Amino acid sequence: MIEEASETHGKGNREVTRTFDKQTAVGFIGLGVMGSGMAHCLLRAGYALHVFARRDEAARPLVDAGARRAASPADVARACPLVFLCLSDDAAVEEVLFGEGGVAQGIASGGCVVDTSTIAATSARRFAEKLKQQGVAFLDAPISGGQQGAESGTLACMAGGPAEAVGACREVMNAFCKAITHVGASGAGQTxxxxxxxxxxxxxxxxxxxxxxxxxxxxxxxxxxxxxxxxxxxxxxxxxxxxxxxxxxxxxxxxxxxxxxxxxxxxxxxxxxxxxxxxxxxxxxxxxxxxxxxxxxxxxxxxxxxxxxxxxx
Known part of the structure; x- marks a missing residue:
């Protein structure tokens, strides 16, 4: 079940944090060494997973394991109120979020984006503010534990952003994390x-x-x-x-x-x-x-x- 947990307001738009669980369709974008392992953990945990990757060889193992491949990040976000990112740098995250066909064009108010990439704290705060105007929560949630941790589901996550959003995503993130610590406001996770x-x-x-x-x-x-x-x-x-x-x-x-x-x-x-x-x-x-x-x-x-x-x- 998905329950409304809290509301905040920004410039007239409503940002709703919901509790995400096994009934939630989950999106994952960024299927490299780390992202692939995390995405497989979500599949093994029984989540309905939608993925996007530009390269067929990156998406194919997950599709073969039961994931649905979307045509764009926006399509992932249309199908999934909770979207995870695991990308190479600030520019890649910004493009996937706000570029043509990006997540921001598809995600509905009340959704949440969890960015497990390692980027600058200033970028994380800027992305969080832009998504907040759409009523979408954003967590900067980089991970530690390497490829083995991603594959075995034993990563450690340091999450920055609203405490309510961390709580709402915790059950899903437990699929690939053994420890999830809320370390402060937006940008604190990256710090x-x-x-x-x-x-x-x-x-x-x-x-x-x-x-x-x-x-x-x-x-x-x-x-x-x-x-x-x-x-x-x-x-x-x-x-x-x-x-x-x-x-x-x-x-x-x-x-x-x-x-x-x-x-x-x-x-x-x-x-x-x-x-x-x-x-x-x-x-x-x-x-x-x-x-x-x-x-x-x-x-x-x-x-x-x-x-x-x-x-x-």
Whole structure:
């Protein structure tokens, strides 16, 4: 059942947040590595799923699994009061929302758009305000957990926007998230995601240096890693990405070019607020070297490889 939960008003238009459940037709736009996994989770959970993708090879596995393929984002929105996005950058989100045949041309008042992309907080706030004029709620809800988390439904989501909208979407989002945290008003989700990227990039720099130091002293880096995992240096980055660096396995995962994009968003956000980040500046420079050197399609953990290469010069 879909129930009306709350109302807010803006310029004479009504924005209604509704509770979405298994009876709700759900849309998904953006069927890359992350989006495809999330969309499959929704199908496995029993939701009637409508998808849009420009490339047939992106849509076909989902259609074969039971999704309906729409001709445009607007068509997805006409069929679905709840639409998820998982796109590459701000420009892609804006085009899908407000371009010709975009979501805004099809979604009805009382609907909700949940953007799981990683974009700038300023863009998220601007998109939220534009959709509000149509009576449509918008959540900036970036996710963390990588391809494996998307496929297994164990992502963590940091959601910015109206608390009522987060509550209304929670049941559906549980199909691909193990944790959904409302972190504040519009844009807050993207800010927290930037904090996440800054933190993990700094952690990987430390792990890469530790591996380089162990090797320089003739210590087996795997033995070193095992010891550190039993003490205060234990972290997800050491456990997962440290093993990637040691074994040289840089199959994505999360591509280096996307981490560069995310770090640039974080740095721009900080600069606009007058904050001066330190470790993130170095991480962005090094990830940039990877990308400029033709390795942008590798997993971003290849940053650890670059650290070792530079240390050996």
């Amino acid at each position: 927290v995601k930037s904090c996440n990227q800054v933190a993990v990039a700094g952690a990987l720099l430390g792990v890469a240096d530790a591996i380089a130091l162990a090797k320089s002293q003739g210590v087996d880096p795997r033995v070193m890693r095992d010891v550190l995992l039993g003490g205060t240096a234990r972290s997800f980055v050491l456990e997962k990405h440290g093993e990637r660096v040691i074994s040289g396995d840089f199959k994505p995962g999360f591509r280096a070019r996307l981490m560069r994009k995310d770090l640039r968003i974080a740095l721009a956000t900080a600069r606009a607020a007058g904050a001066r980040l330190q470790g993130a500046v170095l991480a962005e420079q090094l990830v940039g070297e990877l990308c400029d050197g033709g390795r942008g399609e590798l997993d971003w953990a290849a940053l650890g490889l670059l650290v070792q290469e530079k240390g050996a010069r």
